[in-house]
Amino acid sequence: xxxxxxxxxxxxxxxxxxxxxxxxxxxxxxxxxxxxxxxxxxxxxxxxxxxxxxxxxxxxxxxxxxxxxxxxxxxxxxxxxxxxxxxxxxxxxxxxxxxxxxxxxxxxxxxxxxxxxxxxxxxxxxxxxxxxxxxxxxxxxxxxxxxxxxxxxxxxxxxxxxxxxxxxxxxxxxxxxxxxxxxxxxxxxxxxxxxxxxxxxxxxxxxxxxxxxxxxxxxxxxxxxxxxxxxxxxxxxxxxxxxxxxxxxxxxxxxxxxxxxxxxxxxxxxxxxxxxxxxxxxxxxxxxxxxxxxxxxxxxxxxxxxxxxxxxxxxxxxxxxxxxxxxxxxxxxxxxxxxxxxxxxxxxxxxxxxxxx
Amino acid sequence: xxxxxxxxxxxxxxxxxxxxxxxxxxxxxxxxxxxxxxxxxxxxxxxxxxxxxxxxxxxxxxxxxxxxxxxxxxxxxxxxxxxxxxxxxxxxxxxxxxxxxxxxxxxxxxxxxxxxxxxxxxxxxxxxxxxxxxxxxxxxxxxxxxxxxxxxxxxxxxxxxxxxxxxxxxxxxxxxxxxxxxxxxxxxxxxxxxxxxxxxxxxxxxxxxxxxxxxxxxxxxxxxxxxxxxxxxxxxxxxxxxxxxxxxxxxxxxxxxxxxxxxxxxxxxxxxxxxxxxxxxxxxxxxxxxxxxxxxxxxxxxxxxxxxxxxxxxxxxxxxxxxxxxxxxxxxxxxxxxxxxxxxxxxxxxxxxxxxx
Numbered sequence: 021x022x023x024x025x026x027x028x029x030x031x032x033x034x035x036x037x038x039x040x041x042x043x044x045x046x047x048x049x050x051x052x053x054x055x056x057x058x059x060x061x062x063x064x065x066x067x068x069x070x071x072x073x074x075x076x077x078x079x080x081x082x083x084x085x086x087x088x089x090x091x092x093x094x095x096x097x098x099x100x101x102x103x104x105x106x107x108x109x110x111x112x113x114x115x116x117x118x119x120x121x122x123x124x125x126x127x128x129x130x131x132x133x134x135x136x137x138x139x140x141x142x143x144x145x146x147x148x149x150x151x152x153x154x155x156x157x158x159x160x161x162x163x164x165x166x167x168x169x170x171x172x173x174x175x176x177x178x179x180x181x182x183x184x185x186x187x188x189x190x191x192x193x194x195x196x197x198x199x200x201x202x203x204x205x206x207x208x209x210x211x212x213x214x215x216x217x218x219x220x221x222x223x224x225x226x227x228x229x230x231x232x233x234x235x236x237x238x239x240x241x242x243x244x245x246x247x248x249x250x251x252x253x254x255x256x257x258x259x260x261x262x263x264x265x266x267x268x269x270x271x272x273x274x275x276x277x278x279x280x281x282x283x284x285x286x287x288x289x290x291x292x293x294x295x296x297x298x299x300x301x302x303x304x305x306x307x308x309x310x311x312x313x314x315x316x317x318x319x320x321x322x323x324x325x326x327x328x329x330x331x332x333x334x335x336x337x338x339x340x341x342x343x344x345x346x347x348x349x350x351x352x353x354x355x356x357x358x359x360x361x362x363x364x365x366x367x368x369x370x371x372x373x374x375x376x377x
Numbered sequence: 378x379x380x381x382x383x384x385x386x387x388x389x390x391x392x393x394x395x396x397x398x399x400x401x402x403x404x405x406x407x408x409x410x411x412x413x414x415x416x417x418x419x420x421x422x423x424x425x426x427x428x429x430x431x432x433x434x435x436x437x438x439x440x441x442x443x444x445x446x447x448x449x450x451x452x453x454x455x456x457x458x459x460x461x462x463x464x465x466x467x468x469x470x471x472x473x474x475x476x477x478x479x480x481x482x483x484x485x486x487x488x489x490x491x492x493x494x495x496x497x498x499x500x501x502x503x504x505x506x507x508x509x510x511x512x513x514x515x516x517x518x519x520x521x522x523x524x525x526x527x528x529x530x531x532x533x534x535x536x537x538x539x540x541x542x543x544x545x546x547x548x549x550x551x552x553x554x555x556x557x558x559x560x561x562x563x564x565x566x567x568x569x570x571x572x573x574x575x576x577x578x579x580x581x582x583x584x585x586x587x588x589x590x591x592x593x594x595x596x597x598x599x600x601x602x603x604x605x606x607x608x609x610x611x612x613x614x615x616x617x618x619x620x621x622x623x624x625x626x627x628x629x630x631x632x633x634x635x636x637x638x639x640x641x642x643x644x645x646x647x648x649x650x651x652x653x654x655x656x657x658x659x660x661x662x663x664x665x666x667x668x669x670x671x672x673x674x675x676x677x678x679x680x681x682x683x684x685x686x687x688x689x690x691x692x693x694x695x696x697x698x699x700x701x702x703x704x705x706x707x708x709x710x711x712x713x714x715x716x717x718x719x720x721x722x723x724x725x726x727x728x729x730x731x732x733x734x
Contacts, residue, residue, distance in 0.1 A: 048425045068426075339384070342384075343675075352662065
């Protein structure tokens with residue numbers, strides 16, 4: 021499929037969380053239907069999607085029926101089992117492509133890929149044994165952080181190493197999984213670039229946002245970010261280099277550390293990204309629609325920023341503040357329809373438009 | 378029900394067209410689920426709603442099951458059969474209320490109501506016989522327009538009378554239905570106010586938009602409208618007077634003619650309104666969310682305008698221009714997921730953000 025999808029076409033989305041939910045709504049704005057594939061029952065995206073398949077990623081029949089009912093397949097998360105991808109890809113195009121998934125599923129591959137492009141990352145080393153870890157700590161120093169190479173998300177599967185004495189416990193915490201040691205970077209703040217690449221190879225980037233994390237989870241994103249004109253342009257060029265190298269189609273989130281010596285790539289996510297939610301209020305075309313446009317083979321849209329925005333995540337019982345937030349001036353509320361507000365669970369977000377002048 | 382609805386509550390929506398579709402999406406943003414009731418199969422709103430009931434308004438069992446599955450009932454159109462409303466209202470609150478529906482379902486009642494509030498309407502007279510029509514034309518003069526009192530929409534059920542000689546044909550065109558003769562108003566342009574009233578009686582109005590019709594169907598709405606400060610304030614006060622008089626809960630569209638002698642009320646619609654679609658790009662809280670907030674008992678949101686916008690309806694084969702529109706700067710596309718582009722059919726709209734400075 022290289023022709024643009026027409027009204028009524030079906031976008032298949034792997035994953036039924038809040039990202040799938042907002043992708044689904046964006047697809048509907050362009051006249052598309054969405055079909056969600058999600059193992060868990062009653063996913064947030066199911067409330068707004070045209071169709072939902074509830075089945076595990078090991079169910080070949082369900083995967084086949086899903087693929088045959090859609091025109092293109094995309095996803096809201098990167099840890100999709102390989103066998104499922106093999107089957108799906110034999111039936112319909114998957115966008116972004118498998119290489120983007122492979123690279124971002126594995127921290128070590130990702131860092132090798134990024135440094136191979138000449139981009140700067142934190143110092144790192146592969147760790148598969150206690151001896152590896154000791155050698156790596158000797159080279160990289162402390163403090164450092166040991167992370168499993170796969171399935172990391174919101175601070176899980178990670179162990180901080182403040183001094184050499186922490187090494188055995190950190191290694192044990194990996195529970196035998198392949199890991200990567202990362203040195204700390206002395207950065208002033210973190211920004212992210214949400215960038216998109218179309219089927220025709222055109223690239224567009226949203227204005228970088230400045231991120232603040234709390235307990236390992238994104239708390240706020242502010243646009244504009246504190247960046248010099250040169251840094252802003254570097255940030256966009258870094259993202260473009262990554263997208264082009266992967267022959268990428270869709271939206272990608274690229275997290276960057278801002279240091280006196282330049283921008284350091286922290287990690288990439290081959291999907292719409294929490295730090296891009298501000299685009300829903302600040303741009304004519306938001307990150308969700310931009311992603312749908314790309315995977316549907318449409319022209320990328322105008323993502324230029326026309327308002328200053330602060331996005332705040334509503335985590336766990338933050339949602340209890342909704343009655344107050346609903347009365348604020350300039351606040352746009354986005355709730356995900358999740359029934360239970362567990363600690364650490366992303367329940368929604370607020371985009372606050374910062375009035376000018 | 379006077380307490381605000383909580384996340385997970387279900388908004389019942391009568392009518393599954395594009396207004397129901399956009400109401401449904403707005404409900405999801407606030408964490409609500411939506412349930413659409415629509416006689417026609419495969420309604421546009423069904424693609425984004427949590428549930429759809431496909432049944433006629435004469436099906437008491439289906440109406441009852443629908444009402445019992447929702448927390449509050451609202452609607453996207455005003456011509457809902459009375460028996461259906463009686464049944465639904467016995468089970469769940471209907472917002473806006475029955476009086477608003479009764480008044481806006483009947484052009485004669487509407488004009489009597491509006492003039493009773495001291496508001497200015499075009500000269501009018503009830504017409505149930507040829508003799509009525511002759512007498513009314515003598516008093517009001519020509520040109521004039523004869524309209525059925527009920528079920529008028531987008532120029533249907535109307536006959537223009539240029540001179541007395543047109544009267545018999547116009548009367549015949551009413552096919553025996555009760556009608557109302559309206560004199561022409563010498564206006565420079567039409568504006569509309571999209572206003573909301575909450576369960577607590579608070580009133581908020583969006584900035585008036587300026588409307589241009591083509592072939593009896595809204596073509597564009599532009600904000601800001603050409604209005605003096607005094608006219609702008611009059612427009613909002615007129616809307617507030619109407620909402621308060623009806624003890625209204627929800628969003629209403631009020632169409633006004635701008636004349637040298639002041640504003641003349643053309644008609645009211647007890648629902649979200651095509652001329653309010655620009656709010657999706659121009660405001661933190663759009664008309665659809667404002668309506669859902671009101672019927673859910675929430676505080677009204679901030680509908681202040683932070684961008685200049687031109688909304689263009691995409692009628693019939695206007696949608697063939699989508700590939701070009703998708704490449705425009707500042708254009709936000711909203712398609713309704715309708716399969717067939719028939720002439721006169723509203724297929725979608727574009728909100729164009731007018732860049733400042």
